[in-house]
Amino acid sequence: MASENGMTRREELLAVATKLFAARGYHGTRMDDVADVVGLNKATVYHYYASKSLILFDIYRRAAENTLEAVHDDPSWTAREALYQYTVRLLTNIAENPEGAAVYFQEAPYITEWFTEEQVAEVREKETQVYEHVHGLIDRGIASGEFFECDTHVVALGYIGMTLGAYRWLRPDGRRTAKEIAAEFSTALLRGLIRDETVRVESPLGMPDVAGAAKKAPA
Template sequence: MTRGSGRPGAGRRDAILKVAARLFAERGYHAIGMAELGEATGLGRGTLYHYIKSKEDLLHDIAREYIADLVEAAERTLQDEAEPAARLRMLGRELIEKIASHQAELTVCFRELHSLSEPWRTEVLELHRRYEAAWRDTMQEGAEAGVFRPYDPIVLKGVLGMYFYSYLWLRAEDSRAPVAIADRLNDLAIRMLVPAIAASSAGSR
């Protein structure tokens, strides 16, 4: 998703979103006020209202835009990659790379969703549902093809949680590249999904 183009003041607004995401991630959405946001952005509270309508307006944009990016990438991956295991690895890599490059924004996206009022909460929840559906469809197709165990929604939640909660421990200064971390998590996910006989055969090689 392209940001910062086509709208007057878009670049400044994107900079405000980045500062807001950092503060919301560090201290929590409800702990930050507009006066503090104005000071942190260097704009002052009055000027800040020129670019945004409210603090919740900022939260909505952060929560929506980054999960929308993941949905767009995931649905494109579903079209481009037919093989379920390869597709799952692509989904995992996309997710970890996004969290690593936008950790504050994804922290807010995952942790502060409950702070949105309606209809914004429902809008963002629908994006989360679509993203989860990409993983669900991949696991179901793998099960139907015999390369994964029978589909289990609990396993889906467990696999997604393993990736999602990396926002708690991924660090920019980590010497491991995001792609290497994604590959480790992908290996774990595949082991959870492949039939026991196949997993045993792979482990004995």
């Protein structure tokens, strides 16, 4: 059954719970609060979700599935196109549902308390796929000679932090669109900030000793 705004009851319930979890935390939100805000009695809420943790898991599953769709790669792209496309789609997702992203990150340290082992395994599996995609496309750029050598592991983790971390401040009605922000992020990473070609390649950090360390640091 669809409500006035075209969402099903279940979707409405999920949207309300997402906002409450984002604002008060999963631990700080009771099923009663969800029922109150959505205007249903608790029995009806339990009809849709047999437990509070199943709501949280649904938020997790949807966020992870959206992110996985965003990381889809097209082998015909250059590595820089792939990085840009990843960034656009990820930031667009976040701008569309910042509360979902917030809940995902805010509850991440505690999910082993709320989820079954199978649920945790499903979450970890999807996170690994996202990491491997970003890692893989940087590797692809290095292999083709498009990118400089770097510690792909560290740079992938860093860029995931830069992009996914945008849930803290990215809003659908912000000054810049998700696509514009994605272009800024991708350009910053791909082109770098330094203008001067010699400086850029030979001493990006402004200190010869550390520039050497950055090029090839001992493991």
